[in-house]
Amino acid sequence: MGMQSDSELVQIVLDGDRQAYGRLFERHERSVLAAALAVLGNYHAAQDATQEAFVRAYVNLGRLRKRDSFGAWVREIARHEAIAVRRRVRQTQIAGSAAPEEPSASSADGTLDEQTRLLLDAVTRLPTHEQEVLTLYYFEGHPVKTISEMTARPVGTVTMQLSRARSRLQKWLKENPT
């Protein structure tokens, strides 16, 4: 039996099986974390934003029209959440908080180096469909065949999108220093 697609899992959740949401969570956790991490640069802050994004996505799941775009949707929520977190942190600093709450300063272990952050930033600039397969492949560690089943796209399409995503990343990383 093949793996259920995102679209099918969303329908199962809407039909009342809350645990199916855990499978969606599991499937996209790392890629959503990566999206938040690209904005915040700190694992701990990004994990908080990721959790918040999944909760928000659950609350609004009934409004999701393109159910096969669940991953892209929740990543976008995470990105917005991360931007909001960053803004709140800056406002706190501007207001003269005695203890700065800049996420990247909260823990040496949780802080990204600049090169990794640039790479993540480049990943978030990829077209949605390419970002999806690239994050599932590298960040979630799924093989191409599994991604094909998860996204309901042919294996050849997934492979091609992966290849294009890599080319785009190469080009972007070489040509866009800002």
Next chain:
Amino acid sequence: MNEYDERLDERLGRLGDRLRSRPSIIAKGMQTLEGMPQVKPARRVVLVPTLARSGLGLAACLAVGVSLWLSLACPAGITLAEVQKSIDSKPWVLIRYDDGAQEWANLRERLCFVTHADERNFYAGMRDHVKGVWRAYHSNWGQQIHEEPFTPRPYPQTPWEYAVGDWDDRGIDRFWRTTVERVSDDINGREVVRFDTYDVGPAGLRVLAQQVWADPETRLPVRIRKYLGPDQGDNCKTGDFSFPESGPASIHDLGAPEGLPTVVNWGIIEPQAKAIVEAAKEALRQFPRNVRIVRKSTYGLTISYSLGERFRKETYGIVSSDHQSPLAIELPDDVEQIRAWASSHLTLFRVEIYGGQFCYSYDTGRGLWPTSADPGATVDVRRDRDAWAQSIMPITDQWPFIGNVGPMRVLKDVPDMPAGCVLLRYEGTRLRRDWYVDPARDYICVKQAEFAPDDIHTRQVERTDLTRLPSGQWYAKTVHTPNTVELDVHPLSDSEIEELTRENESSGFFNGERLVKEAVDRGAKATFWAR
């Protein structure tokens, strides 16, 4: 997979490992959900089709029609035009977007301000639509304010267009028509009316372009969501309206530093540098427009046909049996044999046609995986003013790219200067670009280097095998980028450039609409992004 691919692959893999090494938050997240009510599908009422199928027939449909008419007549039946008109009496409109951007419009004085920031850059800009002046500060453009005159365009004309600022794309040469649908919605429990604007392409496909929420009582807009299109990752941005009594008087009120020098247009560029830039532009203008260009890269082959402002570009490729890495290909030497050879040895990946206004792109979606049951083909149409220049890359790329306004000068005595060249140098705060141009050979940039604070953005390009066309212009046959083979280009010979005939044209060679139709007939998914 080439060396650069492998390095990128390794970096992505390492990043993935690091992400997976973090403790999972799923258990905690699911625990949070435990206390929440079960989520249900949003209610969507599709009344008319249901009734029509139910057998109630014409009477029921008439009843629905009357209901709709009544609903249009009630206060909630406001129109998008009324919402747009409602801001006319406001002195200022402010839209705060969820990405942190702000758009201010002084409707009386026709002044528009924009500010946005990310983790690295800050931008504040102002357009005075009365005086035709643009002033801006960008943290990456050096410590200076930039000022440029601009010719006022036909748009914006109405306060709404000033405030929402989408006139530049949507106001001129409309290709698609739009339809607007009105639905009831709520924002934080407040009842609002939402207007969904769709762009409708020539084949009837609909693309959601914009949503506006409005207060049914005051008719004022409350929120706007703009869909940004595939070039920006199919993202959207959402902004909330407010109507302050006053606003910024200058970009400094929005955060641009005070006391910086103002750079007016090209004023900062040395006259010598400007002369080289102009000469390079002229060389590009003189480059033949009726050409065929064959470009071979590691990934395959492109054949571009250009006829005046139109072009057709075919991209062929090949992959190895492990479905991952491309193979190096060996082409016949005779350019006349290439196309026939390509069709039998390679797979057509993509056809792009530019008809003078729109770019038609057919992605066959096949080839990389021959066993794929669904080719996943797509075809799209978009407006693209720079399509011709893009089509003959890297020919256009052989001249200095002058995209930055900033300090630029000419240097003559520097180490490792190629013979007969001069060095054109741009220096920004985070970036330095060097172009070694050869004035004797159409100002072609034979060597180019970019330096950035981080190693990852340091890049060099070398162009060799400079060749002269029969018409007199020069071009570089080989482009080499140290540390990667991706950008290597090996045009085969001068014979690759030929006049295209009217026969090509009449057979639909440059007919984008025909390409779309044929692609759709073959099952391709069509999208129209003509904006």
